[in-house]
Amino acid sequence: MHHPWRAFRDLSHIRLRWARLPSGLYGYTDHAAGEVVIAEGLTQAERRCTIAHETQHILRGPVLPSLRSREELRVDRAAARLLLPDIRTIADALAWARTPEEAADELWVDVDTLRCRIRSLHPAERGYLHRTLTD
Numbered sequence: 001m002h003h004p005w006r007a008f009r010d011l012s013h014i015r016l017r018w019a020r021l022p023s024g025l026y027g028y029t030d031h032a033a034g035e036v037v038i039a040e041g042l043t044q045a046e047r048r049c050t051i052a053h054e055t056q057h058i059l060r061g062p063v064l065p066s067l068r069s070r071e072e073l074r075v076d077r078a079a080a081r082l083l084l085p086d087i088r089t090i091a092d093a094l095a096w097a098r099t100p101e102e103a104a105d106e107l108w109v110d111v112d113t114l115r116c117r118i119r120s121l122h123p124a125e126r127g128y129l130h131r132t133l134t135d
Contacts, residue, residue, distance in 0.1 A: 004048055004079075004082070007055050011055065016035070019038075031061070048109070049112070057075055083107075095132060
């Protein structure tokens with residue numbers, strides 16, 4: 001199991017700061033300042049997903065402004081795959097959950113991370129998920 005806070009802790013040159021951020025912004029990485037800023041008031045799952053996401057930004061490094069949209073997608077996918085590596089676990093949660101929120105809660109992630117992981121499934125994973133959920 002991936003431990004995003006442990007992975008972040010290993011980046012001892014990066015500071016963590018909590019702040020009030022605009023609605024919908026859970027966190028950001030300031031490469032120049034050497035810090036990650038996370039929004040106050042997030043749920044545990046949101047904090048976990050945000051720190052995994054921001055850690056990926058740190059590991060990948062800064063990008064040109066023209067590449068930010070593409071980079072966000074790559075970072076989203078990388079964090080989602082780290083937090084949700086096993087398609088069997090995802091399938092089990094989706095099979096019994098009545099809502100995406102329930103499945104995400106069971107998987108200890110936020111709904112956006114679960115949706116990102118599902119959107120970026122490998123074809124073999126997609127097939128497994130389809131077979132499992134239609135049986």
